[in-house]
Amino acid sequence: MFSKVNKFFHRLDFRLTAYYTLIVLFVSFVVFGFFTYQLQKSLMKQVDKVLRDEVHELVYEYEEEADIIKACIRFEASSSNRKYFPIVFRLIDSSGKILYASQSKQGISFPTPTNRLSHFCMLKMPHREYPFRMYEQKISLDNLGNFTLQIVTETRQYGKIFENLYENIVMAMVVILFLSIGCGILASRKPRKIIRDITKVTKRITSQNLSERLLTPAARDEIYDLTFTINSMMDRLEQSFREIKQFTSDVSHELRNPLFGLKGEMEVALSQNRKDEEYREVISECLERCNFLIKVVNDLFLISRFDMKKIDLDLVYLNLCEILRDLFNFHLPMAQEKNLSFTIDRCDDVVVSGDKTRIHQLFSNLMDNAIKFTPENGSVILSLIAKKDAAQFIVEDNGMGIPKADMHHIFNRFYQVDKSRSGFNRGSGLGLNISKKIAEAHEGDITVKQNEDKGVTFVVTLPRAM
Known part of the structure; x- marks a missing residue:
């Protein structure tokens, strides 16, 4: 029971409602x-104004009567029996003698006069519910000298006004309390429902079920941003899991075939006694397969370092024309074995900032592919063109080409255009993926397009050194 109560107080809608209400x-x-x-300040100013006006009224009565006592009697008669602001006063001469005091004192005990010219104060009387307001002022009357006038009026009417006001405020606060609770519950219902939906959907998501998505609200508010962000994250996770599954499947396939071939050749070699030459041939083939496996593993390791952005590039200024001519001379014998027309159409002197080993690997991968997939008596043309801000390395062949449907996948890892090939001529399907990552690591790009007749053209674009 206690846990349910504790859980209720920790609910989001309860806390939002409580914060909103507070x-x-x-x-x-x-x-x-x-x-x-x-209001209190304004009403008190009105009372003070009344008291000041009464002082002026008493002075006016004296000027009319020319007798201070008669003036006081007449003033008392006109002001003491009012319904609102009845006046009680006393007049004291300079020696402290009381010249006149109201007959109806209403239980008021006047304080001792002060030396100030004028001031206001509140008088609290025993057994009286409301205090009195007193105004004390020094006045000077012709031929009579200086006097102190203490004049008092009640604040009962204003006190009742404030009593009613406080009662209304209390009732208003109670109404506001319930209204704020109701509005808070209504306002917090939507985010709580959205969060519950988010929780419900995310609980259903596993590595085998990443297709679930949150419903995006129509209003473009913070909740919309949250759901959009979560859905985008799920898209990336689904894509990552899909790539991991595909990668695992591809690696298993690429490693399984050479391993089974290696195992089969060893089993055949051990099935009966053979000559030394035959054993040597089997070992040579096994070594070739091992080298292929090592190359695949090294390529995978390189790709993983690119993906984690942990590849360290040893950047130096490189003359791409020199690199192109060196690689051309290296690949020329392989091209001549297939009677290919292997030529350099253009080789501009252009300098880039790059890693020499990776640039060699990039150019060499493209040349290897062009020579490998171009039939005998075909042609491979190399070009290096200096642009204003970039260098373009172009490899054009008239080989088997790439179908249009495969163009968007050609740079994916383990992707093979000709899936009918087998053995080492088939390759690992990692070369173009590595080439693209090398180009991107150098802030460049690599593209491919079909030729008008047959074959394809690869274009590598690298920024020139400034």
């Missing part, structure tokens, strides 16, 4: 407090 109540309290303070 904020609304606090703001309402501040507004009502400020309003009450301003």
